[in-house]
Amino acid sequence: MMKKAKRIAIFDTTLRDGEQAPGCSMTLDEKIMVAQQLERLGVDVIEAGFPIASPGDFESVRAICKVVKEPVVAGLARCVKVDIDRAGEAIAGAAKGRIHVFLATSKIHRQHKLKMDRKEVLKRAVEGVKMALSYTADVEFSAEDAARTEPDFLREVVEAVIEAGATTVNVPDSVGYAVPEQYGEMVAMLMSEVGNVARAVISVHCHNDLGMAVANSLAAVRAGARQVECTVNGLGERAGNCALEEVVMALKTRADLYGVETGIRTQQIMNASRLVSSVTGIHVPPNKAVVGGNAFAHEAGIHQDGVLKEKTTYEIMRPQDIGLERNTLVMGKHSGRHAFRQRLEELGIHLDDERLDHAFDQFKRLADKKKDIYDEDIEALVREEVEAVPETFKLIGFHVTSGVGVTPTATVTVEVAGEGVKTDAAIGDGPIDAVCRAVDRITGIPCQLQDYAIRAITVGKDAMGEVTLEIRSNGRRERARAAKTDIIEASAVAYVSAVNRLYQWISAGKPKGEKPHGM
Ligand SMILES: [Zn+2]
Numbered sequence: 073m074m075k076k077a078k079r080i081a082i083f084d085t086t087l088r089d090g091e092q093a094p095g096c097s098m099t100l101d102e103k104i105m106v107a108q109q110l111e112r113l114g115v116d117v118i119e120a121g122f123p124i125a126s127p128g129d130f131e132s133v134r135a136i137c138k139v140v141k142e143p144v145v146a147g148l149a150r151c152v153k154v155d156i157d158r159a160g161e162a163i164a165g166a167a168k169g170r171i172h173v174f175l176a177t178s179k180i181h182r183q184h185k186l187k188m189d190r191k192e193v194l195k196r197a198v199e200g201v202k203m204a205l206s207y208t209a210d211v212e213f214s215a216e217d218a219a220r221t222e223p224d225f226l227r228e229v230v231e232a233v234i235e236a237g238a239t240t241v242n243v244p245d246s247v248g249y250a251v252p253e254q255y256g257e258m259v260a261m262l263m264s265e266v267g268n269v270a271r272a273v274i275s276v277h278c279h280n281d282l283g284m285a286v287a288n289s290l291a292a293v294r295a296g297a298r299q300v301e302c303t304v305n306g307l308g309e310r311a312g313n314c315a316l317e318e319v320v321m322a323l324k325t326r327a328d329l330y331g332v333e334t335g336i337r338t339q340q341i342m343n344a345s346r347l348v349s350s351v352t353g354i355h356v357p358p359n360k361a362v363v364g365g366n367a368f369a370h371e372a373g374i375h376q377d378g379v380l381k382e383k384t385t386y387e388i389m390r391p392q393d394i395g396l397e398r399n400t401l402v403m404g405k406h407s408g409r410h411a412f413r414q415r416l417e418e419l420g421i422h423l424d425d426e427r428l429d430h431a432f433d434q435f436k437r438l439a440d441k442k443k444d445i446y447d448e449d450i451e452a453l454v455r456e457e458v459e460a461v462p463e464t465f466k467l468i469g470f471h472v473t474s475g476v477g478v479t480p481t482a483t484v485t486v487e488v489a490g491e492g493v494k495t496d497a498a499i500g501d502g503p504i505d506a507v508c509r510a511v512d513r514i515t516g517i518p519c520q521l522q523d524y525a526i527r528a529i530t531v532g533k534d535a536m537g538e539v540t541l542e543i544r545s546n547g548r549r550e551r552a553r554a555a556k557t558d559i560i561e562a563s564a565v566a567y568v569s570a571v572n573r574l575y576q577w578i579s580a581g582k583p584k585g586e587k588p589h590g591m
Pocket residue numbers: 089246277279313590591
């Protein structure tokens with residue numbers, strides 16, 4: 073008889089830990105779209121936010137609880153009553169809700185951050201778990217900085233929180249300090265020395281500061297961990313988190329070694345990766361494992377001959393397993409609304425009627441300028457629909473002059489909500505700089521352009537140029553992107569879109585003080 077493979081739960085924290093990274097904030101609509109894609113992907117748990125952190129976080133957790141049915145929705149909380157009450161309220165409407173409480177256990181955190189001794193930490197951890205249990209039976213406890221915690225104390229904390237009723241106990245490497253051998257040993261120690269360990273799932277959460285988040289997570293699985301916390305594209309603070317697509321494909325590709333399985337529908341990986349990249353504006357590098365643009369590019373170079381003769385000579389995964397399709401020519405000028413909608417659905421994009429109409433309109437306009445339209449073009453169009461925030465400032469038109477021996481000058485016309493159409497002009501170091509300065513004169517919000525990148529979405533001279541940029545103002549960073557066949561237009565649209573996001577934040581009354589930070 074075949075032994076049934078052990079199931080590893082995939083806990084996705086793209087919307088909490090990932091979103092916490094600078095410049096990665098998402099709007100409510102964007103978070104809902106990502107959550108729906110995570111459900112299609114088949115994750116077991118979606119960590120939707122940190123409800124006490126801000127009203128926006130609270131609302132998004134609540135909204136996600138309403139729209140997803142299959143996955144557990146988790147809200148993060150420190151081990152204090154206000155946090156736990158807020159998290160409890162946020163997940164109240166979930167089909168399956170979890171409260172995830174955390175408290176640091178390492179000596180360095182106890183002494184310098186918490187100013188608590190071991191006894192106090194232990195007591196607070198147990199109290200936190202018990203408070204959370206008054207809202208839901210599904211309670212996860214995280215021993216923040218577990219990887220640097222003294223083994224005897226970690227064992228004591230894990231045993232105590234399981235005794236208190238925690239159903240999942242997470243032992244994160246919060247600072248990315250661990251290496252696989254040591255991290256695996258830590259989990260093995262807990263599995264063998266914690267008396268009541270069978271009553272809870274041991275979970276891991278690894279940061280990638282030394283590039284070992286995935287390797288550490290895999291070592292933990294080998295040692296008995298049954299939940300892996302991760303993010304799409306490895307999004308997250310500093311060097312990011314364990315990448316969902318990498319850990320999942322490693323477990324699948326090397327099932328011979330690990331003998332475990334996940335519930336992930338891997339054909340949805342590419343859609344998830346693209347969506348997260350779109351809404352955050354963080355591009356995936358071409359050499360990124362599994363989802364990078366070159367990850368399956370065997371066409372080039374010396375491997376070609378081998379792959380043509382027999383794919384498995386070099387190919388350890390099949391592109392279709394992650395839902396990767398080539399630049400397929402899909403549509404042109406004469407494609408109808410129905411075909412357009414159908415293609416979107418196949419790409420995992422679901423728009424309401426109003427947005428669909430608008431996107432279709434944009435598609436028709438693009439088809440007039442560009443002969444062949446590829447999936448990537450359609451995705452770029454739709455991203456703009458999804459990313460849209462209220463247009464306080466709407467670009468109406470612009471004119472630039474630039475060239476050799478002339479000062480770049482831009483005249484820009486913007487419609488300002490409630491104030492009408494305004495036109496202003498500015499000079500700059502280049503035409504894009506001039507456009508941005510003219511926009512600033514109209515909006516009255518001076519912004520610095522922090523990051524600016526342009527790339528061709530598809531091939532050919534008529535390809536759309538996609539501009540991704542980040543602006544900074546008042547200490548706040550906002551990203552936006554736009555794709556057009558004219559790169560100056562794309563820059564202007566992306567810039568105005570980032571300013572609209574910034575304005576949303578300013579008008580929401582810039583949250584005061586430091587936002588509490590999750591682990
Ligand atoms: Zn983290």
